[in-house]
Amino acid sequence: MNNPVLNVKSVSKDFGGIRALDEADLVVNDKEIVALIGPNGAGKTTFFNCITGIYTPTSGDVLIDPGAKGDALRINGKKPNIVTELGMARTFQNIRLFPSMTALENVMIGMHCRTKSAVWGAISRNKATRAEERAVVERSYELLKLVGLDEFVNELSSNMPYGKQRRLEIARALATDPFLLLLDEPAAGMNPQETLELEELINQIRELFQISIMLIEHDMKMVMSMSDRIYVLEYGRMIAEGTPQEIANNPAVIKAYLGEDDDA
């Protein structure tokens, strides 16, 4: 049995008196695609924020194990940039690109934490710095090509179409060289055709980079067809976990989404 790359153990998050997450558990195994679903306001994005360091969980453990080797590292309370450096990269539900930078530059920012040149390098522009810059540009272009944005390479990100912006966010996250990619509603606002293409892209990314992917998504068709396992969150609690078939037939999930006849 492989060790999980991400192991979240009974994580809770309180905002004042409101418990947004209530002892949520979640496991992502190596090279797995895991979906997190749930009704609006269930706490999915809060969960993402807790594991990526934007929020510090009130209690519980977030453990990562990049190589799936069995030596887990606790990352609660670490800053977002440290979490990214450790290898968890995310996208945002409401796209957060750098609007006045080009597509290429956006991806180049993603490579910031994997490069080193500092003030002296910038001033002297020595061999190492030039080589690094060239490598960054090359690599960024490759990533853009991979997500199908090579024609937008020199375009300002704010001028790109919405669906392309989502793809650019994925490319930027990939540039940080993650072992786990966290996608927050990657298909939001896309038409069925674009969603299909996105699904293809995500599968391709897993194959190519050999990484795990976790996504929050509302598009059930996409979730059901591409996930290995699904977690369902409701009112901050994990109410179900299982393969797409199990989830589709789980009474608790159906109740959460559709409600049920109320006798009381």
Added chain:
Amino acid sequence: MSILTQESSQQSFLSAFLTAGCDSVAHALRKSFLAAIWFVFLTFPIMVIRVNTIENTVVWRWENMAYIAISIFFGSYIWRWLLARKEIKKDESKEETRFEGLLTQVQTKPVLKYAALGVIALIAIAFPQVVDLYQTNIMVSCLVYVVLGLGLNIVVGLAGLLDLGYVAFYAVGAYAYALCNMHWGLGFWYALPLGAVLGTLLGVLLGFPVLRLRGDYLAIVTLGFGEIIRLVLENWGEVTMGPSGISRIDRPEFFNMKMSIVDSTTYMYYIMIGLVIFTIFFVNRLQNSRIGRAWLALREDEIACQAMGIDKMKTKLLAFALGATWAGMAGVVFAAKTSFINPASFTFWESAIILSIVVIGGMGSIRGVIAGAIILVLLPEYLRDFAEFRMLLFGAIMVLVMVFRPQGLISAKRKIYKYEASNTASAGNE
């Protein structure tokens, strides 16, 4: 026929002028009339009433009132027309003025570029030989402000951190040289790197606690720190000599040679030219590097930036410290130039002027900051002829720049990384 079309175009220009920003001629008339009345009311106490304190009489200068009413009435037409023209222009072109277009052209054509650089270099070298001591002196202080502006530009323009206490680092540099010179006779050339190092250290020290804050909050806290430094200088008499300041600071020496005041000022001028060139080089390289990119990203979206693995604190601190480094150096030069410093030279007014240089010149634009410094420092000097109207005119020019060119005199043009098949990132502008 051709005369006829010309006439009609003139007519349409006239009507456009008369109704600019208004629905009709009557509307425009009413607006101008109201503006005239309002200004008459505003200026009444200073322009009309004059108290003759010797004879204890009041002189009513009604004719001034008429002048104001008439000039505002017609002036408001011009004002509205200019505003309307600006709106049209904004729609038409992408905010590139003819001047900026010319600049871009000069920069993209190597021949023109080197010719322009040559002319500038020639003027810069010949300047102190041609003009008198007074002019050279003014130019030296102008260059000090260029360096200060470029330093603050790293903090405000590149990293987007509003720093209202920049003068604190300037003061530290100046006092470092003054005190070391007074006690141990430390020379200018040793003090220059010392000022830079002290500026950096203080920048890190101050930056560490305050950089958690953003925007307005950061501005207020830095403002407070600036004042604290000044108050310390003023009240810590045993060390800083208090408000009476430190005098007889050595001017920079040239291989232990004694120089006349004229030669020494000329020397100072060339030192400053060197420092400015060094600063431009430094800022330019920094801007187009991995660090400059991180600053830009941080300015745009902090959360996304952190999520992409950029250490927010470290990146901001770097900008703050580098800005302070230049303020420290400029401080040393200032002390050497005036050979007398006291806390009154480092008030908030100074921070405000430096910030204005950056904002009016164009945030993030090196050429803009230089233009801003030249205008803001030289203008009040050359406006001395207008005596008491000097600061009024100065203020009016600042307001005009902000109304008509809110992005600054020369807006920032970033070098954009372009991917080309030849696998190199090639430079755009700047």
